[in-house]
Amino acid sequence: MSGVLDWLTMPQTIFFLAVTGVVFLALQVSAAVFVYAERKVAAFMQQRYGPYLVGPKGLLQPIADIVKLVFKEELRPKAADGLLFAAAPVISAIAAFAAFAPVPFGASTTFFGLLPEPMPLQVADINVAVLVIFAITSMGVYGIVLAGWASNSKYSLLGGLRSSAQMISYELAYGMSLATICMIAGSLSLREIVDAQAGYYFGVIPKWNVFVLFPTGFIAFLVFGTAGVAETNRAPFDFPEAEQELVAGYHTEYSSMKFALFFLAEYINMVTAAAVTTNLFLGGWHGPLIPEAYGWIWFLIKLFVLCFVYLWLRWTLPRFRYDQLMAFGWKLLLPLATINLLVSAAGVLYFGL
Amino acid sequence: MVALGAVVGLGGLVISGLVGPSNPTPEKEAAYECGMPPVGDARERQSVKFYLIAMIFLLFDIEVAFLYPWAMAMRDLGWPGLLQITLFFAILVVGYAYIWRKGVLDWGPESDPDYKHAPRPGPAVIKRYRYGTRH
Numbered sequence: 001m002s003g004v005l006d007w008l009t010m011p012q013t014i015f016f017l018a019v020t021g022v023v024f025l026a027l028q029v030s031a032a033v034f035v036y037a038e039r040k041v042a043a044f045m046q047q048r049y050g051p052y053l054v055g056p057k058g059l060l061q062p063i064a065d066i067v068k069l070v071f072k073e074e075l076r077p078k079a080a081d082g083l084l085f086a087a088a089p090v091i092s093a094i095a096a097f098a099a100f101a102p103v104p105f106g107a108s109t110t111f112f113g114l115l116p117e118p119m120p121l122q123v124a125d126i127n128v129a130v131l132v133i134f135a136i137t138s139m140g141v142y143g144i145v146l147a148g149w150a151s152n153s154k155y156s157l158l159g160g161l162r163s164s165a166q167m168i169s170y171e172l173a174y175g176m177s178l179a180t181i182c183m184i185a186g187s188l189s190l191r192e193i194v195d196a197q198a199g200y201y202f203g204v205i206p207k208w209n210v211f212v213l214f215p216t217g218f219i220a221f222l223v224f225g226t227a228g229v230a231e232t233n234r235a236p237f238d239f240p241e242a243e244q245e246l247v248a249g250y251h252t253e254y255s256s257m258k259f260a261l262f263f264l265a266e267y268i269n270m271v272t273a274a275a276v277t278t279n280l281f282l283g284g285w286h287g288p289l290i291p292e293a294y295g296w297i298w299f300l301i302k303l304f305v306l307c308f309v310y311l312w313l314r315w316t317l318p319r320f321r322y323d324q325l326m327a328f329g330w331k332l333l334l335p336l337a338t339i340n341l342l343v344s345a346a347g348v349l350y351f352g353l
Numbered sequence: 354m355v356a357l358g359a360v361v362g363l364g365g366l367v368i369s370g371l372v373g374p375s376n377p378t379p380e381k382e383a384a385y386e387c388g389m390p391p392v393g394d395a396r397e398r399q400s401v402k403f404y405l406i407a408m409i410f411l412l413f414d415i416e417v418a419f420l421y422p423w424a425m426a427m428r429d430l431g432w433p434g435l436l437q438i439t440l441f442f443a444i445l446v447v448g449y450a451y452i453w454r455k456g457v458l459d460w461g462p463e464s465d466p467d468y469k470h471a472p473r474p475g476p477a478v479i480k481r482y483r484y485g486t487r488h
Contacts, residue, residue, distance in 0.1 A: 024357045071363075073374045077385075081396070090362035098356060131421070152396065165403050168410040183424035193436055250384050257365040264361075323460035326406075330458045334413070335449075337393040338442065341420070345427055345435050 012119065020123050027100055031267035032062035036306065041311040077152055080253065084150035089254065089261035092143030096265035096272070099136040102129035103275045104191045106285050106296035120191060121296065128191040130182055133276055134175065135230060140269060141167045144233075144250050147262070152254040159249025162239045162322070167231055169329040174227035176337035177220040180344050181209050181280050184353065185219070190276075194284030208283040213353070216344035221281045223337045228273040233266065235314040239322060257260040259313065274306035275299075282306075416445055424482050 007013055028191025036051070051058030076085060087253050106121030141164055146159015185193040199207045210221045230237040239249075246252070251262045278284060282302045285295025286305065320328065347353070375448065423430070423438050430437075 020357070021361075028361070044401045070368060071372055073376070075377070078379075086366060090359065090366065093362040093365075094359050097361070149396075152394065155385065157396065157399075161399060161403055165406045168414075170405060172410070172413050172417060175414070176420070179417065179424045182421065183427050186425070186428060188421070188425065247385065257368065261362055261365055276373070326458060326460045331453070341424075342435070342439060342442065348427065349432060349435060 011012065019119075022237060023105075023123055024097070025099060027097060027268050029272050031264050032066070034267045034270065035065070035263070036309070038311055038314075041308070042079070042315055045100065045315045054209055054298060060260070064179035066260060068080050069256055069260040074258065075253070075255045077253050079152040080184050081150040081152070084146050085253075086149045086152055086258070088142075088147035089258040089265070091092060091146065092140060093261045095136055095140040095143060096268035099133055099140070099272045100268070100275065101277065102126045102132050102190060103272065104194065104274065104284065106293050122191070126189070128188045130178060130188045130193075130280075133190075133251070133272070134178065137269065137272070138167075138171060143262075143265065143279065145256065148250040151250075153253050155252045156250050159239075159246045159252070162246075163233060165252060166233075166237065166239055166329075170227040170230035170237075170333070173223050173329060173333035173337045174220055174231060176341055177224040177227065178280070180216065180220040180337070180341045181224075182211065183341070184212055184344060184348060190279050190284075194279050196288065197283040198286045200237045206283055206286070206288075208286075213344050215348045216340050216347060219336065219340045220344070221277075223333055223340070224281065225277060227329075227333060228277060229310070229313065230325075231290045232269045232273050232310075234270065236317040236318060236319050237325060238314075239325060259284070270307065270310055271303070274303050274310065277306055278302040283345075402460060408454070409452060409457065412448070413445075416441075 008109045029190065039061070040050045040058075051061040076082070101123040102125075104120060104122035105123070108120045112335065128277075144163045145160045148156045148163070149159075151157070179266045182188050185196045187193055193209075197206070197208050201207055205211055209217050211217055233239070249258055254262060261301070278299060283298075284302075285292075285299040287295070287298035287301075290297050419441075420438075423434065427434060
């Protein structure tokens with residue numbers, strides 16, 4: 001018993017729990033902010049006001065939405081599979097939260113000398129973080145497919161099927177471009193990959209992976225970004241819930257908190273995808289002017305820019321046709337990522353990086 | 354994080370189950386089909402293309418899984434390693450070219466043999482393709 005108490009009162013444990021709690025809350029808040037930002041950006045791009053009644057400038061709108069959703073009636077189609085119907089949103093939410101755990105967001109710190117040893121700013125410092133994130137985000141497809149199947153509604157089933165086909169198709173290009181970066185950095189740990197990106201070429205261009213072995217790093221970035229948008233089911237790849245075709249796709253039959261969980265998972269997945277892209281390609285917390293200890297500020301700036309790009313894409317590009325989506329993934333992205341991988345391997349060997 | 358996610362997920366379900374109203378009617382319990390009474394069961398036969406994609410995905414995903422160890426050991430293996438992995442890819446490319454030619458990757462109307470061999474699609478052909486031969 002005293003052993004547990006000792007462990008709980010160790011500064012490392014306290015800070016670990018604090019970091020975990022902060023990340024957990026930040027993810028929830030970021031989902032709420034993301035929803036608000038999405039509506040405001042959409043409004044801005046379509047020259048209207050967006051939410052402005054609830055709170056100053058409509059800032060409390062996401063909270064009002066959540067309260068409303070909690071008090072709504074839970075509907076369930078009679079023909080649905082009860083257990084899977086309830087499990088699907090929970091699986092989505094768990095996968096979304098768990099995927100962020102290995103993502104580092106700042107340099108190791110002692111919290112102003114409060115800790116004897118520096119502690120990494122992330123929930124779990126795993127040496128194969130890249131693979132873990134890859135695996136857990138792939139688990140997210142289970143939530144969507146189960147939701148589509150369990151609802152026993154035609155729109156849901158079509159949405160689930162489409163989504164599974166789309167996600168596994170783009171996972172290949174995703175994995176290939178990921179392998180390119182891991183190969184160049186020579187590590188599967190996100191923290192090591194980020195630390196390899198410190199410094200500058202010629203004193204000006206930051207040593208980010210976007211610029212590494214130009215243009216292979218940039219191509220990998222484009223492929224990874226595109227596949228990431230497809231993996232998170234965002235426009236122009238939002239086939240699982242294409243409103244004009246499938247009502248709402250896999251969550252047509254969902255209401256109340258179950259619907260809110262899908263929503264939460266979708267936005268958290270976007271934040272995670274943006275965070276991983278930041279770490280892999282944009283140098284994570286490394287940047288000019290701000291000292292290393294406050295690197296998380298740079299991380300947040302890059303994260304916000306990428307999140308804005310997500311919104312920007314949604315309101316700029318029309319949705320693909322389904323055959324175009326498949327052709328794009330299989331006939332363009334996959335060969336491109338593969339050739340890019342081999343070329344950058346040759347580049348690494350030739351230049352002896 | 355898994356535990357916290359589970360708390361949010363299950364907690365959300367429990368809370369909304371407690372505070373939300375529950376007065377189901379037959380209409381509410383029916384699957385949504387644009388307000389019409391639902392026709393039949395949703396779990397009907399689906400296009401075989403989805404299964405094909407799943408199978409190809411398995412093959413290519415294993416290929417990607419094979420890549421990671423090589424990518425980690427790439428500097429030690431050097432040029433011979435790169436040559437070997439290129440050979441490995443060359444073998445895969447044969448299969449890839451095969452499925453491409455077989456039209457597994459085509460989902461549009463071009464993959465329909467009826468549509469493909471039709472005379473240059475004039476209005477009548479397009480109409481037949483769109484609405485089927487019954488009309």
